Amino acid sequence: MRRVVIITGASDGIGAEMALQLAAKRGSELALVLAARNAQQLDTVAGQCQALGAHTLAAPTDVSVREECQRLIDAAVARFGRIDALVNNAGRSAHALFEQVEDLGWYEDLMRVNLWGSVWCTQAALPHLKAARGSIVAVSSLAGLVGVPGRTAYSATKFAMTGFFEALRAELKGAGVSVTIAYPGVVATQIRYRGYNARGEVAGASGLKEENAMPVEECARLIIGGMERREREVVMTTKGKLGRLLKLLAPGLVEKMALAAVKDEVRPR
Template identity: 35%
Template sequence: MKNKVAVITGGSSGIGEALAYKFSKENFDVVIGGTNGERIKSVLSNIKEKGGRGEGIIHDVSSSDDVKKMVDLAVNKFGRIDVLICNAGISIRSLFEDVDIKSFEKLFSINFLGSVYCVKHSLPYIIKSSGSIIAISSLNGFIATPTRTAYVSSKHAMQGFFDSLRLELKRKNVHVMVASPGYVHSNFRKNTLKSDGKKEGKTSRDHANMMSPEEVAEKVFRGYLTKKRDLIFTFRGKLAYLIKNWFPKVADRLAYNEILNERESLLKNY
């Protein structure tokens, strides 16, 4: 019998990399994408070293044509797609008043449209395999924070897109799951853009108590197996979800203070 196939965007680093190893360990053939060719090579070689099979592509998820190439690669090499994981993403830390609008558009094209393109090109194969579509969103998919307007709105857009898609696919036997991690220890914050469009290059938070990408990957895999609708990872995340829904003003205050207290907070003098 052929292995199942997982296609993972942003598989060159952090959560996507850990997902690639986890699905490979569970006997999936994996196809990963990213912009960093060296990292893609290294992830694939780690997979092959452990006896797994993988393919990679250097591409930009904000291009529909580039995303189609990833889907074509999966189908040409492995003949099917069982799981699509829309994981590639970036953030911007900036006051909206100062944000570079080109960076705002870029972020939306990666986080939101990148996910839309992935689903669009792979959907016929996922319907055929009665497979799963998994979105790596964020607590910011339903909770707003200041100085992250681009990121928060892109993740809210993802939530709406995948929730709507799930309903539409009701009779197609396709599982759609939105995973919403809290803080995860990865290069994400170093890669976050500033208002001038350049990378932060350092983190605005203490990483000591953050979840590891490996823990996220384990939980996502379990969520995949048990066909979860939503995955909110920590007690704190679940509590935040309840507070947001029942006491939105309290949620606003907590979110404001959280950002006010981060390192070099942009709210301090605003």
């Protein structure tokens, strides 16, 4: 039976790489429903996956709009008849010191993409996932485990994702639906460059140190492995695992570690 996987934020970065790796692994046994706002890039990724043997549906979607989330799920079921996995990967970044933010409107916009897009897609897909005893993946961030200076908005959205999907995992335990939360650190993608700055504009630069960024191929491989093994969590770096433990034992040290990840020119003074 063909496995049907929906990936949001699939036009580039982690989402596109996950789609390509899954297509290479499963070929014609896989149907990929790829969602993102950029229809042209989405078609390119869909074509690459088709060349690897996968069946695809490119579904231009803005997950910050509830009706579009519902249309995405409806289109997937209409085309392929089932849903086996939903990867909530769509997201936007932001870097700004809170005291420099005058208009909090873009905080709300960020929450609609990073949290509500995942909630709306999951609600629409849930009956189909339960029928398939399928899998849900939530791509959070290490900033959803440890607050990072300059990332108040982003951390808030990712902490919210973590709380929602942890609670949902417990609710779905008896239904046979797995919930995997992935916590990438700094990954070599453009997400931080396209995120918001203090004025709510496209940042054009990253506020984090990028020298040791994880290759996107490795990140995607780790998430796919966690999904297929139906793991509860995928914390991707030793520093991330250590930071989570030290948060309970030595919170001040964790704050120093978080500051160390931020470029000097954008640190709080």
